[in-house]
Amino acid sequence: MLLRILMLSKIAILEGSTLLLLLFLAVPAKRLFGYPEAVTLMGSIHGAAFIAYVVTLVAFFVGKHLNIKQLGLGLFAAFIPFGSFVFEHNVLKPRQL
Numbered sequence: 001m002l003l004r005i006l007m008l009s010k011i012a013i014l015e016g017s018t019l020l021l022l023l024f025l026a027v028p029a030k031r032l033f034g035y036p037e038a039v040t041l042m043g044s045i046h047g048a049a050f051i052a053y054v055v056t057l058v059a060f061f062v063g064k065h066l067n068i069k070q071l072g073l074g075l076f077a078a079f080i081p082f083g084s085f086v087f088e089h090n091v092l093k094p095r096q097l
Helices: 002-033 037-062 068-077 083-096
Strands: none
Touching: 002 037, 002 083, 037 068, 068 083
């Protein structure tokens, strides 16, 4: 169980990191420097990380490792910058202890 929680924590951090890179690195590179490939590349990476995060959250819910409230918080957090970091710190990290 602990290994699974660690895996979900790593995926949450990856998803949050790719969102921040997309918003604060790739989008400015496109808008300020005319480099649209940055958004294409980072958007694809973030999309894959987002899908992995959502699929893993749902799998944890189906496996009864998360309740409906935790699932909802995790899904909501995916759409907010720094949200998945807060979710990982407040919901997942206490379960690792």
